[in-house]
Amino acid sequence: MSDLHARLPPRQVLAARGKWPLVGERSPRGSDQPWTVRVSGVCRRPAAFGLATLREMGIIERTIDIHCVTRWSRLGVRFSGIPLRHLLERCEPAADARFVRFVARSERDHDTSLPLTDALALDALVAFEHEGAPLSVEHGGPVRLVVPGRYFYKSLKWLECIELRADDRLGYWEGSAGYHNHADPWAEERYVLPDVDRAAVLKHVQARDLVGADFLGVRMDDMRLPGLRAAGAILRDAWFRRATLTEADFAGANLSNARFEGADLRRAVLRRADVEGACFRGADLRGADLRGASLFGATFCAEAGDDAEPWPDARLDDTTRIDAASLTDLSDAQRAFLAPLASASGAAGE
Numbered sequence: 001m002s003d004l005h006a007r008l009p010p011r012q013v014l015a016a017r018g019k020w021p022l023v024g025e026r027s028p029r030g031s032d033q034p035w036t037v038r039v040s041g042v043c044r045r046p047a048a049f050g051l052a053t054l055r056e057m058g059i060i061e062r063t064i065d066i067h068c069v070t071r072w073s074r075l076g077v078r079f080s081g082i083p084l085r086h087l088l089e090r091c092e093p094a095a096d097a098r099f100v101r102f103v104a105r106s107e108r109d110h111d112t113s114l115p116l117t118d119a120l121a122l123d124a125l126v127a128f129e130h131e132g133a134p135l136s137v138e139h140g141g142p143v144r145l146v147v148p149g150r151y152f153y154k155s156l157k158w159l160e161c162i163e164l165r166a167d168d169r170l171g172y173w174e175g176s177a178g179y180h181n182h183a184d185p186w187a188e189e190r191y192v193l194p195d196v197d198r199a200a201v202l203k204h205v206q207a208r209d210l211v212g213a214d215f216l217g218v219r220m221d222d223m224r225l226p227g228l229r230a231a232g233a234i235l236r237d238a239w240f241r242r243a244t245l246t247e248a249d250f251a252g253a254n255l256s257n258a259r260f261e262g263a264d265l266r267r268a269v270l271r272r273a274d275v276e277g278a279c280f281r282g283a284d285l286r287g288a289d290l291r292g293a294s295l296f297g298a299t300f301c302a303e304a305g306d307d308a309e310p311w312p313d314a315r316l317d318d319t320t321r322i323d324a325a326s327l328t329d330l331s332d333a334q335r336a337f338l339a340p341l342a343s344a345s346g347a348a349g350e
């Protein structure tokens, strides 16, 4: 166990055994064309490779730890595929190739990028198999990238194009959601420094109305916001530590990675909210409604090895409403903490 915890980067929690959460796009773009992986850009031999040709470059198996930015981790996952290095060597990157961009065969041409030196040093894998079986389509099959040592958003699903570039180009999550471009989980590089319009935030806060807001990383520690209206608001990485949020309405809001340590959330509505990676330690959740909320990576009590954080366990009782079904998304420690409660409210029915 202690060995496992030494392998968990800061503020990550182990996904429940056997659970592999689905994140982002669910399927590739439909196409009749056979799958090829194309390498283009600043290289001497641009080329397109069919899947069989790729496999002939030599399949290897590697055991990799996965760390999602929404705080769940899976340790020791077996993938097989070919080293990205071998594929790139075939194409002879030019001297000015400093970045490598990956593009998916997906509806939004999902993309991400890495410095070329990182892609090589981290030993990124072009993977076909997971735990000995072909990758399922929703997890990126037939071929995805797996980048050890970076948050999992650098591991592109449905890899179709690899572009060698002299300059970088921010990927989909990095450009549109503020995800950190370097993405080192050991340095907790989850988001870039929040770039929020303080005047706009202040206006919303004074009116206690965040409906329609889309703010990354707002800091609302210690604020008094009883009855806050925030249904549907996008508040990823918001900090509400010790804030007063009694009867706040966060129905359907995106609160992924939000920090509610010590917050007063009595009778707050978090129905169908995305609270993946959110921390509720020390929060008062009596009378709060979390039914239908997405809870991957969320924490309510300490995880083993978490001693650095001084917060007590969240306060919940039989007036806290939470679906028994969503508990399966939690780590073992969190599930054990919440289970007695969920069965009680489950019995009370919808």
Ligand SMILES: Nc1nc2c(c(=O)[nH]1)N[C@H]1C(S)=C(S)[C@@H](COP(=O)(O)O)O[C@H]1N2
Residues within 6 Å of the ligand: 020, 021, 022, 023, 024, 025, 068, 069, 104, 106, 110, 138, 139, 140, 152, 153, 154, 155, 156, 157, 158, 173
């Ligand atoms: N094409 C594509 N690749 C993607 C994403 C996406 O939305 N589209 N999401 C990324 C994110 S944020 C994560 S955490 C992982 C999730 O992979 P999984 O669904 O297999 O767990 O894929 C990454 N690669």
Ligand SMILES: [Mo]
Residues within 6 Å of the ligand: 023, 068, 069, 070, 152, 153
């Ligand atoms: Mo992610």
